Amino acid sequence: MAYIRKVFTGFILVLPLIFSSLIFSESSDYNMPIGVTDVSESIFGLHMLIFWICVVIGVIVFSIMFWSLWKYRKSKGAVAADFDDNFWLEIGWTVAATLVLVWMAVPSTQVMVEAYDDAEGEINILITGHQWKWHYEYLEDEVGFFSNLSTSQEQIDGEVPKGEFYLREVDEPLVIPTNTRVRFLITGNDVIHSWWVPDFAVKQDAIPGFINTAWTNVPEPGIFRGACTELCGIKHAFMPVVVRAVEREEFDAFIAEKVALAEEERMLTSKVWTKDELMARGESFYATNCAACHQANGQGIPPVFPSLVGSQITMFDSNKHIEILMEGVQGSAMAAFGESYSEVDIASVITYTRQAWSNGEKGDGVIVTPQDIVAYKNRIDL
Amino acid sequence: MSTVVESHDHGHHGPAKGLSRWLFTTNHKDIGTLYLWFSFIMLFIGGAMAMVIRAELFQPGLQIVQPEFFNQMTTNHGLIMVFGVIMPAFVGLANWMLPMQIGAPDMALPRLNNLSFWLLPMAFGILISTLFMPEGGPNFGWTFYAPLSTTYAPSTVNFFIFSVHIMGVSSILGSINIITTIFNMRAPGMTLMKMPLFVWSWLITAYLLIAVMPVLAGVVTMMLMDINFGTSFFNAAGGGDPVLFQHVFWFFGHPEVYIMILPAFGIVSHIIETFSRKPIFGYSSMVYAMASIAILSFVVWAHHMFTVGMPLAGELFFMYSTMLIAIPTGVKVFNWVATMFRGSITFETPMLFSIAFVALFTIGGFSGLMLAIVPADFQYHDTYFVVAHFHYVLVPGALFGIIAAAYYWLPKWTGNMYDETLGKLHFWLTFISVNVTFFPMHFVGLAGMPRRYPDYALQFADFNALISVGAFMFGLTQLLFLFIVIKTIRSGKQAKPEVWEGAGDLGLEWTLSSPPPYHSFTVQPQVK
Numbered sequence: 001m002a003y004i005r006k007v008f009t010g011f012i013l014v015l016p017l018i019f020s021s022l023i024f025s026e027s028s029d030y031n032m033p034i035g036v037t038d039v040s041e042s043i044f045g046l047h048m049l050i051f052w053i054c055v056v057i058g059v060i061v062f063s064i065m066f067w068s069l070w071k072y073r074k075s076k077g078a079v080a081a082d083f084d085d086n087f088w089l090e091i092g093w094t095v096a097a098t099l100v101l102v103w104m105a106v107p108s109t110q111v112m113v114e115a116y117d118d119a120e121g122e123i124n125i126l127i128t129g130h131q132w133k134w135h136y137e138y139l140e141d142e143v144g145f146f147s148n149l150s151t152s153q154e155q156i157d158g159e160v161p162k163g164e165f166y167l168r169e170v171d172e173p174l175v176i177p178t179n180t181r182v183r184f185l186i187t188g189n190d191v192i193h194s195w196w197v198p199d200f201a202v203k204q205d206a207i208p209g210f211i212n213t214a215w216t217n218v219p220e221p222g223i224f225r226g227a228c229t230e231l232c233g234i235k236h237a238f239m240p241v242v243v244r245a246v247e248r249e250e251f252d253a254f255i256a257e258k259v260a261l262a263e264e265e266r267m268l269t270s271k272v273w274t275k276d277e278l279m280a281r282g283e284s285f286y287a288t289n290c291a292a293c294h295q296a297n298g299q300g301i302p303p304v305f306p307s308l309v310g311s312q313i314t315m316f317d318s319n320k321h322i323e324i325l326m327e328g329v330q331g332s333a334m335a336a337f338g339e340s341y342s343e344v345d346i347a348s349v350i351t352y353t354r355q356a357w358s359n360g361e362k363g364d365g366v367i368v369t370p371q372d373i374v375a376y377k378n379r380i381d382l
Numbered sequence: 383m384s385t386v387v388e389s390h391d392h393g394h395h396g397p398a399k400g401l402s403r404w405l406f407t408t409n410h411k412d413i414g415t416l417y418l419w420f421s422f423i424m425l426f427i428g429g430a431m432a433m434v435i436r437a438e439l440f441q442p443g444l445q446i447v448q449p450e451f452f453n454q455m456t457t458n459h460g461l462i463m464v465f466g467v468i469m470p471a472f473v474g475l476a477n478w479m480l481p482m483q484i485g486a487p488d489m490a491l492p493r494l495n496n497l498s499f500w501l502l503p504m505a506f507g508i509l510i511s512t513l514f515m516p517e518g519g520p521n522f523g524w525t526f527y528a529p530l531s532t533t534y535a536p537s538t539v540n541f542f543i544f545s546v547h548i549m550g551v552s553s554i555l556g557s558i559n560i561i562t563t564i565f566n567m568r569a570p571g572m573t574l575m576k577m578p579l580f581v582w583s584w585l586i587t588a589y590l591l592i593a594v595m596p597v598l599a600g601v602v603t604m605m606l607m608d609i610n611f612g613t614s615f616f617n618a619a620g621g622g623d624p625v626l627f628q629h630v631f632w633f634f635g636h637p638e639v640y641i642m643i644l645p646a647f648g649i650v651s652h653i654i655e656t657f658s659r660k661p662i663f664g665y666s667s668m669v670y671a672m673a674s675i676a677i678l679s680f681v682v683w684a685h686h687m688f689t690v691g692m693p694l695a696g697e698l699f700f701m702y703s704t705m706l707i708a709i710p711t712g713v714k715v716f717n718w719v720a721t722m723f724r725g726s727i728t729f730e731t732p733m734l735f736s737i738a739f740v741a742l743f744t745i746g747g748f749s750g751l752m753l754a755i756v757p758a759d760f761q762y763h764d765t766y767f768v769v770a771h772f773h774y775v776l777v778p779g780a781l782f783g784i785i786a787a788a789y790y791w792l793p794k795w796t797g798n799m800y801d802e803t804l805g806k807l808h809f810w811l812t813f814i815s816v817n818v819t820f821f822p823m824h825f826v827g828l829a830g831m832p833r834r835y836p837d838y839a840l841q842f843a844d845f846n847a848l849i850s851v852g853a854f855m856f857g858l859t860q861l862l863f864l865f866i867v868i869k870t871i872r873s874g875k876q877a878k879p880e881v882w883e884g885a886g887d888l889g890l891e892w893t894l895s896s897p898p899p900y901h902s903f904t905v906q907p908q909v910k
Contacts, residue, residue, distance in 0.1 A: 029825075029829050029841055030825045030828065030829060031825075031828050031829070032761050032828045032829075033829075033830070039757075042757070043757045043758055043760065043761060046755060046757060046758055047752070047755075047758045047761070050751065050752050050755055050758065051752065054748035054751060054752065057748075058744065058745070058748060061715060061716070061719060061744065062741060062744075064719055064723070065718075065719045065722060065737075065740065065741070068719065068722045068723045068724070068725070068727075069722060069727055069737065072658075072722065072723070072724055072725050072726060072727050073726075073727050073728070073729075074659070074726045074727055074728045075728070078724075078725070078726045078727065079726055080658065080659040080660040080724070080725045080726040081660065081724035081725070082660070083663075083724075084660070084661040084662065084663055084664070084665065085663065085664055085665070085666075086663075086664075086720075089720070090664055090667045090713070093712070093713065093716045094709060094713055097708065097709045097712045097713070098709060101705045101706070101708060101709070104705065104751075104755070105701075105702060105705060108701065108755045108756065108757065108758075109698060109701075111757040112694070112697060112698060112701070112756050112757045113694070114757075115757050115760070116694045116697070131534075155443070156443055156444050156837060157443065157444060158443045158444075158445065162442060162443065162840060164840070165839075166442060166839055166840050167442075167837060167838065167839050168839050190529070190533075190534065191527075191529050191530040191533075191534050192527055192529070192530065192624060194689060194763075194764060196832070198761060198830045201757070201760055201761055202760070203689050203760045203761070203763055203764075204689055204691060205689050205690045205691060207618075207624050207625060207690065207691070208529065208618040208619070208624060209618025209619070209622075209623065209624065210618070210624075210625065210691060212690075212691035213691075226830075227830070227832050228832070229689075229763065229764035229765065229832040229833075230527070230764060231453070231522065231523045231527070231530065231834045232530065233453075233521075233530060233534060234449045234450050234453065234521075235449065236449070236453075236834060236835065237449065237832075237834075237835035237836055237837050237838065238449075238837070301450075303516055303517055304450070304517065304536070330533075332534075333534060
């Protein structure tokens, strides 16, 4: 029994030591990442300072407590003293606590002032949180794109082995130049999201109707991974943030390519599209943007995500179909895609869903072209 | 009045028989028992939900539940633990102990007391029933931020709103009763500054409840209007403000946090003085500390929202005000330690839970202080570091306080001693598993795992597996607690009136027989 007790006590004493030794290692597997920016390094330093102050206070208080528990245990014949107050002691530890807090408050305020700065950046990027993906728009160059999770559903469901960057990889990362002051303007399209990159120590809520600002200045090229940190619905865990910091020249080339691509996209709208071209484009758009909710087989997850197979709208009402894609459905998870995607994308995905899953054979099989979407937009503008 | 009472048959002082005893009871002990059993049942329901969460998080990937159901589990786990376990358990303890501690026969408003309890099963029946509806239950987190909880919510959100309203009414009625009882029914000679600390803690808590429950009712009513009547309080498209929701919610939410801890402060103070055989150190500073915590709780709410984009002055104000709370809280911890210092200490189960309370609650306090530092909070916010923090103050904090109270007063309530060996076994299993569960959460949070994630990146896998193992162990251990409570009710060594050595001088409840008479003090005791 005595032996068991000794082992047990040893275990209890060692457990916190094991745990707390982990935090001393600077490995970001256990501790806050130091990050790559001046601000993230200051914040890490502040975090460790406050942590150590807490450790010291904890060691003092707990030593006195456990020493008292051991020393004044009744089984060793301790007799209780008869005091129950000491005015100066009370004043003393109140003052001491206040002083420690002032000691903490000074560097905290300094770091806060350093981190808080909403002046314009050399590069300004509008970040919009959508259910469940991020949209990035370079305000100076008026180009933008969506950034979707690229981990496959099979990995999530455990049908294939998980990759190294499971749930931390996207189809198209945000690209920013190094050694440049980059300002982020952060907002939400539907619900509140929160854009977080630990290595920059930037976390800002993306709130519909508000534009929050944050900034960073990354010294070294690299890939930095973050996450959405405000509960935003079913796929909250599946909309990671990936930022690629590159040298200025590479960044300029990237932007030039984006601008050219956007121009090409505008040309596509006026082109005459065949059904097969629309179908092919629509199928890949559907897989990236629609299948998460409506499923690859189009059957959705009723009642939250309605089935597209054999529905009145996808079979017989192409006007309503366009309207839903363009405007979204109030009070549901169906977003308005019209503002964020090109006419070609909208037209092709409508055409695809009107043809796929034998909707085409059973319904009217109407082909919707980019020109139809342009016509719809013109009608609405009137 | 007295003639009417005397004309009754005073031969029976016992309760009615059968179900009607519990349905129609106006007796403070019966209602206290109802509250405690209700919260015990809810502990297992909310705990089962935590087990689902931990089972899913045992490995990366989606194995057991889909994210839709996972979100319902996190939401309902939080709501049930906050409103269905911690709060009712404290009200149950108040019902049992306040009249006995202040020398009264019963609560001041017994019929109101019955109503305030029976509203609760209705509220939680409605809430839990939503899980079985086609669209599923609330899935927007226990903090139900708009517009996820309004425009984007399942239609069952209306049931949720109704149930929150009922819970609020129940809490307000209970608080009115407690305040009335404390102010009007104290024994002669018991001045305010002679009241037991548990009574003080509940007086302050009851005022907090009356102040903030209407705010909660207000915010859910605004949601109801937004959802059903076309208003736009929180809808940006209609000129509303989603951040307004968070301000109003946390104006309720932060005092709510102290509602869940202050009564535990009172309980632990009694237990530490009993088993240190030495009166509580710094009684008056304990009272002032609780009052300051309560007052400060109204000016710190936005520390839950440091990332919503406040101006610099706002961030700094809420950082400083939050740091101030560490002062009265620290004073309480110092006072508990000073009470143990030069005492004559024994380690019965309630004392073990109370010592663990002081140690682990303090750890939760430290992480709270770290979270108050705004720039650092940019990294901590909405990660598992926060989950670790509030579970440290709510599980080894509030819940340990409740469990300690149960062991401390169970012999008084039932007249039977609990099984000390089993009690200690329960303590050690709980103590170990609680730390295995919640301590590693600090690490996964710092390393970057956000909260409310049904699936996570691979580098968090080892810690999550460990956390889940701890959680299952913690969950199973509480079945042992249930067994011990039932065993004590049914049998056990006869408890003396003072139950604990030397407790007779510590409070009026220990002057009554064990179990106490049905109408606690029929003759008012005199407090010197």
